[in-house]
Amino acid sequence: DAGVIQSPRHEVTEMGQEVTLRCKPISGHNSLFWYRQTMMRGLELLIYFNNNVPIDDSGMPEDRFSAKMPNASFSTLKIQPSEPRDSAVYFCASSWTGKDGYTFGSGTRLTVV
Amino acid sequence: DQQVKQNSPSLSVQEGRISILNCDYTNSMFDYFLWYKKYPAEGPTFLISISSIKDKNEDGRFTVFLNKSAKHLSLHIVPSQPGDSAVYFCAADIGGGADGLTFGKGTHLIIQP
Numbered sequence: 542d543a544g545v546i547q548s549p550r551h552e553v554t555e556m557g558q559e560v561t562l563r564c565k566p567i568s569g570h571n572s573l574f575w576y577r578q579t580m581m582r583g584l585e586l587l588i589y590f591n592n593n594v595p596i597d598d599s600g601m602p603e604d605r606f607s608a609k610m611p612n613a614s615f616s617t618l619k620i621q622p623s624e625p626r627d628s629a630v631y632f633c634a635s636s637w638t639g640k641d642g643y644t645f646g647s648g649t650r651l652t653v654v
Numbered sequence: 655d656q657q658v659k660q661n662s663p664s665l666s667v668q669e670g671r672i673s674i675l676n677c678d679y680t681n682s683m684f685d686y687f688l689w690y691k692k693y694p695a696e697g698p699t700f701l702i703s704i705s706s707i708k709d710k711n712e713d714g715r716f717t718v719f720l721n722k723s724a725k726h727l728s729l730h731i732v733p734s735q736p737g738d739s740a741v742y743f744c745a746a747d748i749g750g751g752a753d754g755l756t757f758g759k760g761t762h763l764i765i766q767p
Contacts, residue, residue: 545697574754583759584698584743597753632697642688642700643755 547633547646554653559621562649565614566635574643575608575618576632584632590616623653657681658746660758668766673731675761677744680725684746688755689718689729692741701742702729731763739765 546565554560566573575587588598590610598608605624610616620627630650634643659678667673675689685706690698704711704718704727711718717730731738741762745755 576757584757586754586756589754600754634697642690642703645697645699647695647697 545633545635545644545646547631547649549649550647552649552651554623554651556624556653557622558653559619560623560627560651560653562618562631562633562651564616564618564633564646566616566633567644568614570635570637570644571613572636572643573610573616574634574636575616576634576645578630578632578648587618620651623651625653628652655680656758657684658744658756658758660742660744660761662761663759664762664764666764666766667734669736670733673729673734673738673763673765675729675731675742675744675763677727677729677758678725679727679746681746681748681756682725683748684756685749686747687718687720687727688745688747689716690743690745690757692743692760698743734763734765736765736767739763 548563572591574589576584577587578584587600588608589596593610593613606620608618630648632645632648634645636643657680688703689701691701692698702713702716702718704720709720715731720727741760743760744758747755
């Protein structure tokens with residue numbers, strides 16, 4: 542398996558633009574998590590899905606953020622409109638039981654100028 | 655409010671010596687703890703875990719100790735090797751990790767030759 546695949550690896554966009562981050566989880570995993578990493582706050586859980594259903598989105602910072610999982614092999618995290626403070630590394634992770642760790646993707650480094 | 659705290663942003667250890675990374679938590683409901691390792695430009699990778707019913711778990715050079723009364727866990731790496739230089743994240747969860755892990759901010763371990 543190729544692991545959790547995230548795209549793009551890097552994204553630079555202007556303030557106000559829409560940004561879409563993509564994630565392909567490991568085949569067979571039934572849980573998917575979106576995390577954001579910043580220097581100030583470390584790794585924060587934004588939202589997670591079980592069997593493609595959003596379970597907890599309490600970590601999503603604002604209504605500008607939305608996430609979807611239309612099927613078991615694909616998820617998106619959208620920011621509209623983007624702001625400079627959204628600049629961070631966004632990680633997607635997937636798991637089967639949740640135990641013994643999630644498998645993380647390599648992340649998307651987002652820079653909003 | 656940070657429920658998982660890693661109070662040392664960085665730690666420098668000589669090659670061959672023991673590295674000890676510390677983590678404190680505040681939520682007494684946490685029953686599962688994990689350590690992740692992260693290299694630059696990569697996602698975190700699972701290293702070792704421990705259930706709250708144990709006080710020690712060992713895997714090769716890595717040992718995690720849990721002190722529930724003190725709400726403290728530590729990761730010991732013996733002997734430290736240059737490839738161990740990375741950021742180490744402590745994570746905790748309730749009920750097996752299916753609903754999202756809570757991470758600390760990480761400790762940057764530097765192994766000096």
